[in-house]
Amino acid sequence: MTSTLPPAPSAARRASARSRRAVEAGNRAPWPLAVPAVIAVAFLLLPLMGLLLRAPWGNLLNVLVQADAAQALRLSLECSILATLASVVLGVPLAWVLARTTFRGQNLLRALVTLPLVLPPVVGGVALLLVLGRRGILGQYLDQWFGITLPFTTAGVVVAETFVAIPFLIITVEGALRSADTGLEEAAATLGSRPFATFRRVTLPLITPSLVAGGVLCWARALGEFGATITFAGNLPGVTQTMPLAVYVALEHDPDAAIALSLVLLAVSVAVLALLRDRWLRSMATH
C-alpha cells in the first residue's frame, strides 16, 4: 500500500458516513460497559413490571377497599403533608442560616443535619424513642408536664417522617440560597427594606422553584417512610399504619392486597417524578 493513493471513492464515502453517524450518535459504548448497563436497566425495571403483571387488575378496587387502603392512604397523605409543612417551617430558616451566615463548626453542623439522609431509618426510630419516648430524655417531661405522648400516636408518625425527610428540603433550599443573586437583596436594603422583609419579599420568591422541588422530594420521602415510623410510632391501623406499613402487613396474609397497595404508591411516585423532572433534575444538572 502506498500512502499517495487516495482510497476508493465508495470506501471514502462509507467511512465518512460512518464517522458522521458516530458523531451524531455520540460515543458507542464498549461492551464491558454496555452489558452491565443493560443488566442494570433490567434489574431496575423488571420488578416494577412484575408488579404491573401480577396486579389483580380485575378486582383492583375491591381488593383496595377490603384492605382498608383508603384509611391507610388518607393517614399517609395527612402525615406526609404535615411532615412536609414542618420541614418547610423549620428547614427553610436553617437552610438560610447555613447558606448566609458563617460561624465556627458550620460545616460540621451541615454534615450532622443531613445525617438522616444516610442513617438507617430504624436507627432514627430508636433514637427518637430514646429522646421522645414516654421515658425518653425529653419525652418524660412532655408526658409529665404537658400530658403529650408522641410514640404510637399519629403525631409520632409525623415526627418520624419529618426526622427522615427534612434533610432533603434543607439541602435543596440551601443550594438555591447559595446560588441566588445576593445583589437583589443588597438592592432591597438600599431601598429601605429590613432584613426579614427582604427575605419575605425578595429572597423567598426567588428560591420558590427550589423550595417546591425540595418540598416535593421531602414529601415523597415522608410518604415512603417505613423504618423510623414502625419503630417509633408502631403499626396501629387507622392511627399509625401508613401505606408502606399496610403493604408490609398485607404481604403476609393477602399478597393481592399488598400488590394493589404497592401499585397506588408506585402511581404516586411516578407522578412525583414527572413533577420533579423539570425542576429538580434540571437544576441539579446546572449546579
Next chain:
Amino acid sequence: MDGPTFRGDASEPRSPGPGQPAAGEVGPVSGGIEPGGRPPPAQLDARVAVQRGEFRLEADLHVGPGQVLVVLGPNGAGKSTLLRTLAGLLALTDGRIEAGTDVWDDPAGGIFVPAGERDCGLVFQDYRLFPHLSVRDNVAFPIRARGARRREARHDAQPWLDRLGLDELAGRKPAQLSGGQAQRVALARALASKPRLLLLDEPLAALDAKTRLEVRTDLRRHLTTFDGPSLVVTHDALEALVLADRVLVLEGGRVVQEGPPATVARRPATEYVARLVGLNLYTGSLGDRTTHRIDLDSGGTLYAAGHDPADGAVILPLAGARMLVAVTPTAISLFPQEPDHGSPRNSWSGEITGLELLTDRVRVAVEGYPSAMVDVTPAAVADLDLHPGQQVWLTAKATEVTAYPDPGGTPLVI
C-alpha cells in the same frame, strides 16, 4: 419655502411632562400621604478612606443640593468602592460621611448608619430589578418597605411611573423590558424611595450604543429634576461631560482632578483624562516666562498662549514651574515638507507611526519631539499620500496650545 429657521431640540423650552413637579415643589404629588415627610435636600460632605488589602481609596467630596457630581475613572480606580461607602454597603476605614446635619459614617465616633436607613437611592449598573415583580411593584417596593400597604404603595408609585414614562409598561416583568426601559425602572424605583442623595453606578454601561444616546439625554433631564445631591460613577468621558455639573477624576484610589466638565476636558491633569477627551497632553517645565516657552519632559519645546484661550485666565506661574500642556489633534497642521516660515510659533518634524480612521477624519500618530496625534481629513491622507514611516512636519499656533500648572500628585482643582 419662505426661509424656515430650524432650531434644535436643545433650544426648545422643555415642557414639563405629566406628573412632573412644578417649580418649587418637592417630588411628585404622593396622594397627600406623606406631606413634607422628608427633611429638605441637603449637602453631601464626605471624606472617604477605605483600605482593602493593598488598595487604598481616599477621596473628598462635596456635592450641593441639585448638583450632579460625576466621578470619572478607569476600571479599578475605586469608583464603585466609593459609591458603596456612600450607600452604606461598605463601612469606611477612616473619614466621615455627612448628609446635611446627619452623620452616616464616622469610624472614629463609632457611627455607621446601614444602607436601609440612609435615604440614599442607588441605581446599580446592572439595575437589579426584582425579576418576580412587575414594573409597578418594583417601583412600589421602597414605598412598601417603609410600611405602606400594597394598594397604597401601588397608588403612590403612579406619579413616578408617569414621570419616567413607564405607565404603559407598568404590568410587565423586568425580563420583558429593553435595556433603556429597565434603566428607567431602576431610576424610578430609586427616586420612589424619596432619597436625599441619588447614586448612579455606570448608568449607561449596560446599554448598546444607540440606546445609550437617547437614555443619556433623558437621564440628564431626570437628574436636573432631582433636588438633592446626585453622584454618577462612569468611565465614559462623554457621559461625564453631558451629565456633570462637576467632574471628579479618580485614578488608583486618588482624586487627580476636580472641576467643571468643560475645564476638565480642556485642561486634563493626567494622561488618562487626556486620552478620554482626545487631547495631546505633555508634561514639562516653564522655560521662559515672557515667550511662554515650555520645555517638555519627552523632548522638544512648545510655545503656549499666556492665558487660557477659552476663558482668558492667566495661568502662567514662575519660570521653572512644572506645567501641563494640552493641544487638540485638530489644532495641529501636518505638512509633507518643512513649511515656509509662517505665523505658527511651533514647528517640528516627526515620523508617521500609524493612521486610524475615525468617523469623519483620520487620526495620524506622529513620533517626534514631541510625539503627537494629528487629525486630518481622509482627502488629505490621499492627497499627501500619508503612510507609516513617512517624515512629516507639524505646526501649531501658540494660541492653540494650552499650558497650566501641573499639580504634581495633588488633585488639580479648577
